Amino acid sequence: MRTFDLSPLYRSAIGFDRLVNLLEQRAESAPSYPPYNIELVSEDKYRIVMALAGFTRNEIEITSERDTLLVTGRKQKDDVQRTFLHRGIAQRDFEQRFQLANHVKVVSAGFDNGILTIELVREVPEAFKPRKIAIADANGNTDNVQVLEQPGQQQHAA
Numbered sequence: 001m002r003t004f005d006l007s008p009l010y011r012s013a014i015g016f017d018r019l020v021n022l023l024e025q026r027a028e029s030a031p032s033y034p035p036y037n038i039e040l041v042s043e044d045k046y047r048i049v050m051a052l053a054g055f056t057r058n059e060i061e062i063t064s065e066r067d068t069l070l071v072t073g074r075k076q077k078d079d080v081q082r083t084f085l086h087r088g089i090a091q092r093d094f095e096q097r098f099q100l101a102n103h104v105k106v107v108s109a110g111f112d113n114g115i116l117t118i119e120l121v122r123e124v125p126e127a128f129k130p131r132k133i134a135i136a137d138a139n140g141n142t143d144n145v146q147v148l149e150q151p152g153q154q155q156h157a158a
Helices: 007-012 017-028
Strands: 036-042 045-051 060-065 068-073 094-099 104-112 115-122
Touching (some): 068 115
Antiparallel strands (some): 068 094
16 A cells, blocks of 8 residues: 655645545545546536445435535345355445535435436535736726726626
8 A cells, every 4th residue: 555745735735734634534545335436517517426236225325414425325134045156246335425625515316227326516605706806006096907896796798
């Protein structure tokens, strides 16, 4: 297993301690079950697709709390005694955590043919979106400066 020295990040980044801790945790324990994809659908839309062969919708639970998305699978115990010559389909319980960025929320989830699909969207409030600010001269004039947006106002198309 590789180990990475992340101490240089502590010296040059302020306020990113949580991010560095997350990187360290992910490097230590990278879960491989169940397999999943994370897709960028559009600029602010994401999709998580998980392969959950052998699970039913009732055995899967999705919880979103603050900045964490938790997908849990609890396989119901089968009373039938089976003898496997080869067992390639893992049907064990799992717990998969996804760290969500700010303003990302779960929109919907669906389960079809053993594939769990979770739709996410990033909705940044207007107060947090970037805006252009006019720079005044020493006298406070903003003449000859095109104001693209005043704080608290929407841009209007001409």
